[in-house]
Amino acid sequence: MIVFRYLSREVLVTMSAVSAVLLVIIMSGRFIKYLAQAASGVLDPGVLFMIMGFRLPGFMQLILPLGLFLGILLAYGRLYLESEMTVLAATGMSQQRLLWITLAPATVVALVVTWLSLGLAPQGAAQVAMIVNQQDAMTEFDTLEPGRFQALRDGSRITYTETMSEDRANLGGVFISEKRVSRDGKKDQGISVLVAEKGRQEVKPDGTRYLILENGYRYDGNPGEANYRAIKYDTYGAVLPKPEIAQEVTDREAIPTRELFGNDTLRDRAELQWRLSLPLLVFIVTLIAVPLSKANPRQGRFLKLLPAILLYMAYLTILIAARGALERGKIPIALGLWWVHALFLAIGVLLLYWERLRLNAASRRDAKEVARG
Secondary structure, three states, X not given: OHHHHHHHHHHHHHHHHHHXXXXXXXXXXXXXXXXXXXXXXXXXHHHHHHHHHHHHXXXXXXXXXXXXHHHHHHHHHHHHHOOHHHHHHHOOOOHXXXXXXXXXXXXXXXXXXXXXXXXXXXXXXXXXXXXXXXXXXXXXXXXXXXXXXXXXXXXXXXXXXXXXXXXXXXXXXXXXXXXXXXXXXXXXXXXXXXXXXXXXXXXXXXXXXXXXXXXXXXXXXXXXXXXXXXXXXXXXXXXXXXXXXXXXXXXXXXXOHHHHHOOOOHHHHHHHHHHHHHHHHHHHHHHHHHHHOOOOOOOOOOOXXXXXXXXXXXXXXXXXXXHHHHHOOOOOOOOOXXXXXXXXXXXXXXXXXXXXXXXXXXXXXXXXXXXXX
8 A cells, every 4th residue: 555655646746747837838838829819909818817717628638648648657767767666576566566556546637537528628618619709799999909000800901099098989099001902802902091180989779880080081092102092081980890799609629528429420429539538548548658667777767758758649649630530431430539549558558568478489489499409
């Protein structure tokens, strides 16, 4: 029991440290992406941390298996280098027994991944989809910030205001540059530039929004050409696009797991198998990591780390590719993703018994040489 607690603690502590580092790296990259969208006016800066919080379960369901895999390699690798595993082996600790001990913390991790994969991650993805839909429903007037040029999502309009009231109802020093195209959308007809002393938003009873500009000019023409038209106006109304909130969440990651069990479409079946694959992934990478963690003090603890990571990445890459092929109908549903797990399960079993197989082969070879002699 003491050995069990010691080994489990070493694996879980190392896994926690590795997972924390991976989480910081992944969330930092994703936060930079969302921050860039907020800077361009696509997202409201106030919802960034909400989105990151809802995305956390989706990150963790992929980070924990990798963290466990690396945790076993690093923790047991250190024990091999410090000859602690040699002492345990002298007391009867075999690779198979070490695997059974390691499966205990792996089961805890698998239960957490199951909870994340089947429950929390879809709920978080649904909340993110709702927030994004709400952001899509915001007009450029709602996301406009004073003193900053803001581009629409398609880049067809650039808007700038020097000042804005606290209730976001009145603007001062307005500049709008917009591309003019033909009605069929194929021919570029130049650029229209609007400048105004002030502006305000006006909402009609039918929900149509107008940006009412006062005391300004409109310039129509092509950049680099002297042929342009200037119009002075006292009041000018510009229609703001009327967005619509998508009521249905179509992201497959946001579909509740209970609904996936009742759907027969390839897309939903592939998503269900993917979610069930993540807990299974935990046990198989544990089987692979235990024999790969065995290190020779002369070789160092990091000699097998790179090949092990490449093997893990191959596992995950093939699993993702098989998921895409399953969605396109190139793989039978009955075969699904299970053949990938079976392949790497066989690799794990081969690694676990490789030393024994090698010794048995050497013994048979020596016996044959003795018989010949």
